[in-house]
Amino acid sequence: MSVSGFKVGRILRDSAREKNIFVHGKIDDQDAVIILEKTPITQDVLSEMLKESTQLLEMKNDIYSTYQLHPPPHLNGVKTTVICPATEKHVKKYQRQETFLVEETEEDYQSITLPYINSQSFSVQWVYNILEKKAEADRIVFEDPDPQDGFVLLPDFKWDQKQVDDLYLIALVHRRDVKSLRDLTPDHLPLLRNIREKGLEAIMKRYSVPASKLRVMLHYQPSYYHLHVHFITLDYEAPGCGVERAHLLTDVIQNLQDQPEYYSKHTLTFPIRADDTLLSKFRDAGRV
């Protein structure tokens, strides 16, 4: 078996940022997945790379210039993983779902999103289990038991709690009548201020991470329709921190103070995956 015998089928996923590509194809008539990723540039090859490469000037402006370098092959490897024979499961695992931005007006929310949420009756039983101490009770970092303004703070599943570099906690509110950002009104200001204040205090106390190192934010759309707030350390570029999905709690509080109907009236932009049923609802309505 050899990489050079790989017949390229289709690209499953690639990342210009990470310089990798996941490809489905064939080797000797067998299904195969091949993953290529360029190697990091390390200090030990740096001087040789600069000296031994051919260089092509692309642009010059004032003190800035850009080049295309072509280093000799032995300094510039590509880490390659081959899975062969590959099953349909491997192929699906590596396939990226395309994402689109949707601009949801107030009317879109009422006529498309809200009926969709209601029709799906997404289960948040697991959230209720936590709030009622039927599950994960030992993981709770802090609780304010107030039924109106209280919440439970606990580590997100993504965080292994081994280091604070990727600290990630979630505050789940006790009240069960707020689905998402869209439902928020000035009535919820005491709840939101309480989460911010006591959540930050609890994280400082337990992990010694101050407010200036934390993104405190909500997602829209959220992954589940029971109001929750994310606390993520600033140095950790977690998925979901992008401007297209995240809303800083301080901004939410300010917006509600100044414009009571901000979140019910404003057009909200959010990313949505190609296989999300909600996207097909927006398509059916001719809104995407």
Add this chain to the structure above:
Amino acid sequence: MSVSGFKVGRILRDSAREKNIFVHGKIDDQDAVIILEKTPITQDVLSEMLKESTQLLEMKNDIYSTYQLHPPPHLNGVKTTVICPATEKHVKKYQRQETFLVEETEEDYQSITLPYINSQSFSVQWVYNILEKKAEADRIVFEDPDPQDGFVLLPDFKWDQKQVDDLYLIALVHRRDVKSLRDLTPDHLPLLRNIREKGLEAIMKRYSVPASKLRVMLHYQPSYYHLHVHFITLDYEAPGCGVERAHLLTDVIQNLQDQPEYYSKHTLTFPIRADDTLLSKFRDAGRV
């Protein structure tokens, strides 16, 4: 000047994830910063890369095997940016630094940030060079020459323009009296709507990338105080797309429509590096 003459000093920053490295050193006895970043792996070179590379088997286990490939140089470039002569500021800019969140009130902006910006008189000569066609004229993708509402659209330095996966363009406004988001008022709505509309149109025409695949956003604080708007493909998780620094243009337009003083009055949160002089100004004022 030549890349091969660069004498490596110290590594300012590197990313194994992004396959880049930022180095401080000398070219012909002048201070220089050089940035190397491997190019993404694209579909058009894939078959040739697999066929023409030397391959070295590293590991085999059941259906999994890994190799080290060494592609021929012309298929495996390194995008290189040289800043020479580089000042201490450039060196600092690229040096990895701890980051903090600052909450800047209206008063903070007037008493700390604005005096700091004015005192520094950051040069935006390179922006003027572009607007006046003294540099990079061949890189311009689109221009609306109107002095009030016009702008120049061109690829960001970070984008090598070889694939749309990491498409990144910048719109630089022709008018020179708007420093940042903080200066925006409803007077600028025609300018902002124009950038959004014509920018998206130009990108669709040139690159066939639709609005639903693009984050159109501003940074606060910006890297330079001449109003500009970033157009970045949604699939590309570029640095600077995080909620702590980015502001979607559609939100900016909406906020200005509903609240004329939104950006002059609101508290704005932004990340700031430990070595940024602006942070020390906030510290001196007892605000951090």
